[in-house]
Amino acid sequence: MTVYEIPAEAIPVARAYVYHGEWVADCPRPPGSDGRPVCGGVEFLFTPSRMNGPRDRRRDFYLCSNCGMQSGIDWPGNELPIMVVLMLRPVPDTRNWYPRDHPVAVNFGLEHGQTVVDLMEENEIHGVDCTPVRGMA
Numbered sequence: 824m825t826v827y828e829i830p831a832e833a834i835p836v837a838r839a840y841v842y843h844g845e846w847v848a849d850c851p852r853p854p855g856s857d858g859r860p861v862c863g864g865v866e867f868l869f870t871p872s873r874m875n876g877p878r879d880r881r882r883d884f885y886l887c888s889n890c891g892m893q894s895g896i897d898w899p900g901n902e903l904p905i906m907v908v909l910m911l912r913p914v915p916d917t918r919n920w921y922p923r924d925h926p927v928a929v930n931f932g933l934e935h936g937q938t939v940v941d942l943m944e945e946n947e948i949h950g951v952d953c954t955p956v957r958g959m960a
């Protein structure tokens with residue numbers, strides 16, 4: 824039997840980002856060599872632990888409801904501080920964060936790779952008080 828090693832960088836991984844106050848990830852399925860485009864699916868990375876409850880249970884792996892792709896999830900190491908600072912913002916549409924060089928952010932000219940300090944500064948520019956979480960950064 825021949826065992827083929829797949830280089831780690833060639834294994835698709837879903838990259839977590841925050842969109843409108845929710846951790847989500849785009850389907851990491853690569854385009855097919857047959858010309859099939861990327862999937863385009865997006866999934867919430869937290870699911871409700873009870874029917875009609877809040878999305879409070881963190882997924883262990885990515886599962887695309889569009890194409891069935893499964894993969895690991897690349898979470899930032901500071902997931903909690905990012906969300907705490909974003910949740911200070913009163914308007915949910917403004918609670919967004921993308922990891923560095925995320926293709927969605929790059930394509931749409933959005934900020935990416937912001938630190939928690941960057942997010943706090945952005946908050947304060949818009950009059951959102953970060954005093955309660957200042958020690959988190």
Ligand SMILES: [Zn+2]
Binds near residue numbers: 892
């Ligand atoms: Zn998919």
